[in-house]
Amino acid sequence: MEPRRLIGYWRNDEHPEYPDPADWVDDSWDADERHMVWAYLSSGTMVVAYMGLSPCRICGKNNGALEFADDVYQWPEGLAHYVYDHAIRLPEEVVRHAVARLDLLEGVRPNLDWWINATRQPDF
Template sequence: MITYPENVIQPKAIGYWKSVSLPDLPDPHNFIDFSISTEQRQAIIQYLENGLAFFHYLGHSFCRFNCGKPEWEMGCSDLTDGTFAWPEGLSHYIKEHSVWLPSEFIEHAMSNMNFDKTKIDQRKLAQKNDAWWKCFTSLQTKQAASAFKIRADE
């Protein structure tokens, strides 16, 4: 494990999904929740799409639901708000597949809707830390995953 100096920001990874090459990540099928309001979904989609691109890959991602969305539209960058980091295409899962994210992220995003990405000091950003996100891999049932989601009516 890499240790970084105290002043380095290592955002928590969220929304990186299981694949053949990354079997230890969560499965997005376990995060589907149809009970979330359209307004709350739209707010989180806007938040995710407003992130600062801070890490770029040489290849594109793909939709884990195999819905036919072109890979280049899924993106090739990591975005951040300075606290969390997510793949550029994460909003697609919320828009098109009713995926919802753990309450810790939702609460953070809802209370920071107007974050200013120009205030993020990119020189202090390190690669994302995926330890927190990988703990959701063990939540292989929808029932377990929903225990970590904030409900629209709360």
């Protein structure tokens, strides 16, 4: 298995080589697609919790202290804020990935049979 790709880390004093989020603003980005990417980033699996909050590099808002992941990418909790509030358009590969994953999830029909027929485990 390949290591996850870290995304959503922005230029700061310790890492001037990271991208500047202001360079990635795209106010013309399709609103529906942007919302899908935001929803996907907001619903990742939490894999790391840090002690301090990360500030938004654009507005200064506290952006959380968690990292989320799927099987390909890992990102800070605040990346969804950048997408939703500042129209930060991520690389097309990431956008396609997020949209495809949501489409896949929406295409699966839920089934309650297992839940209805599940037996409660005895108390210990």
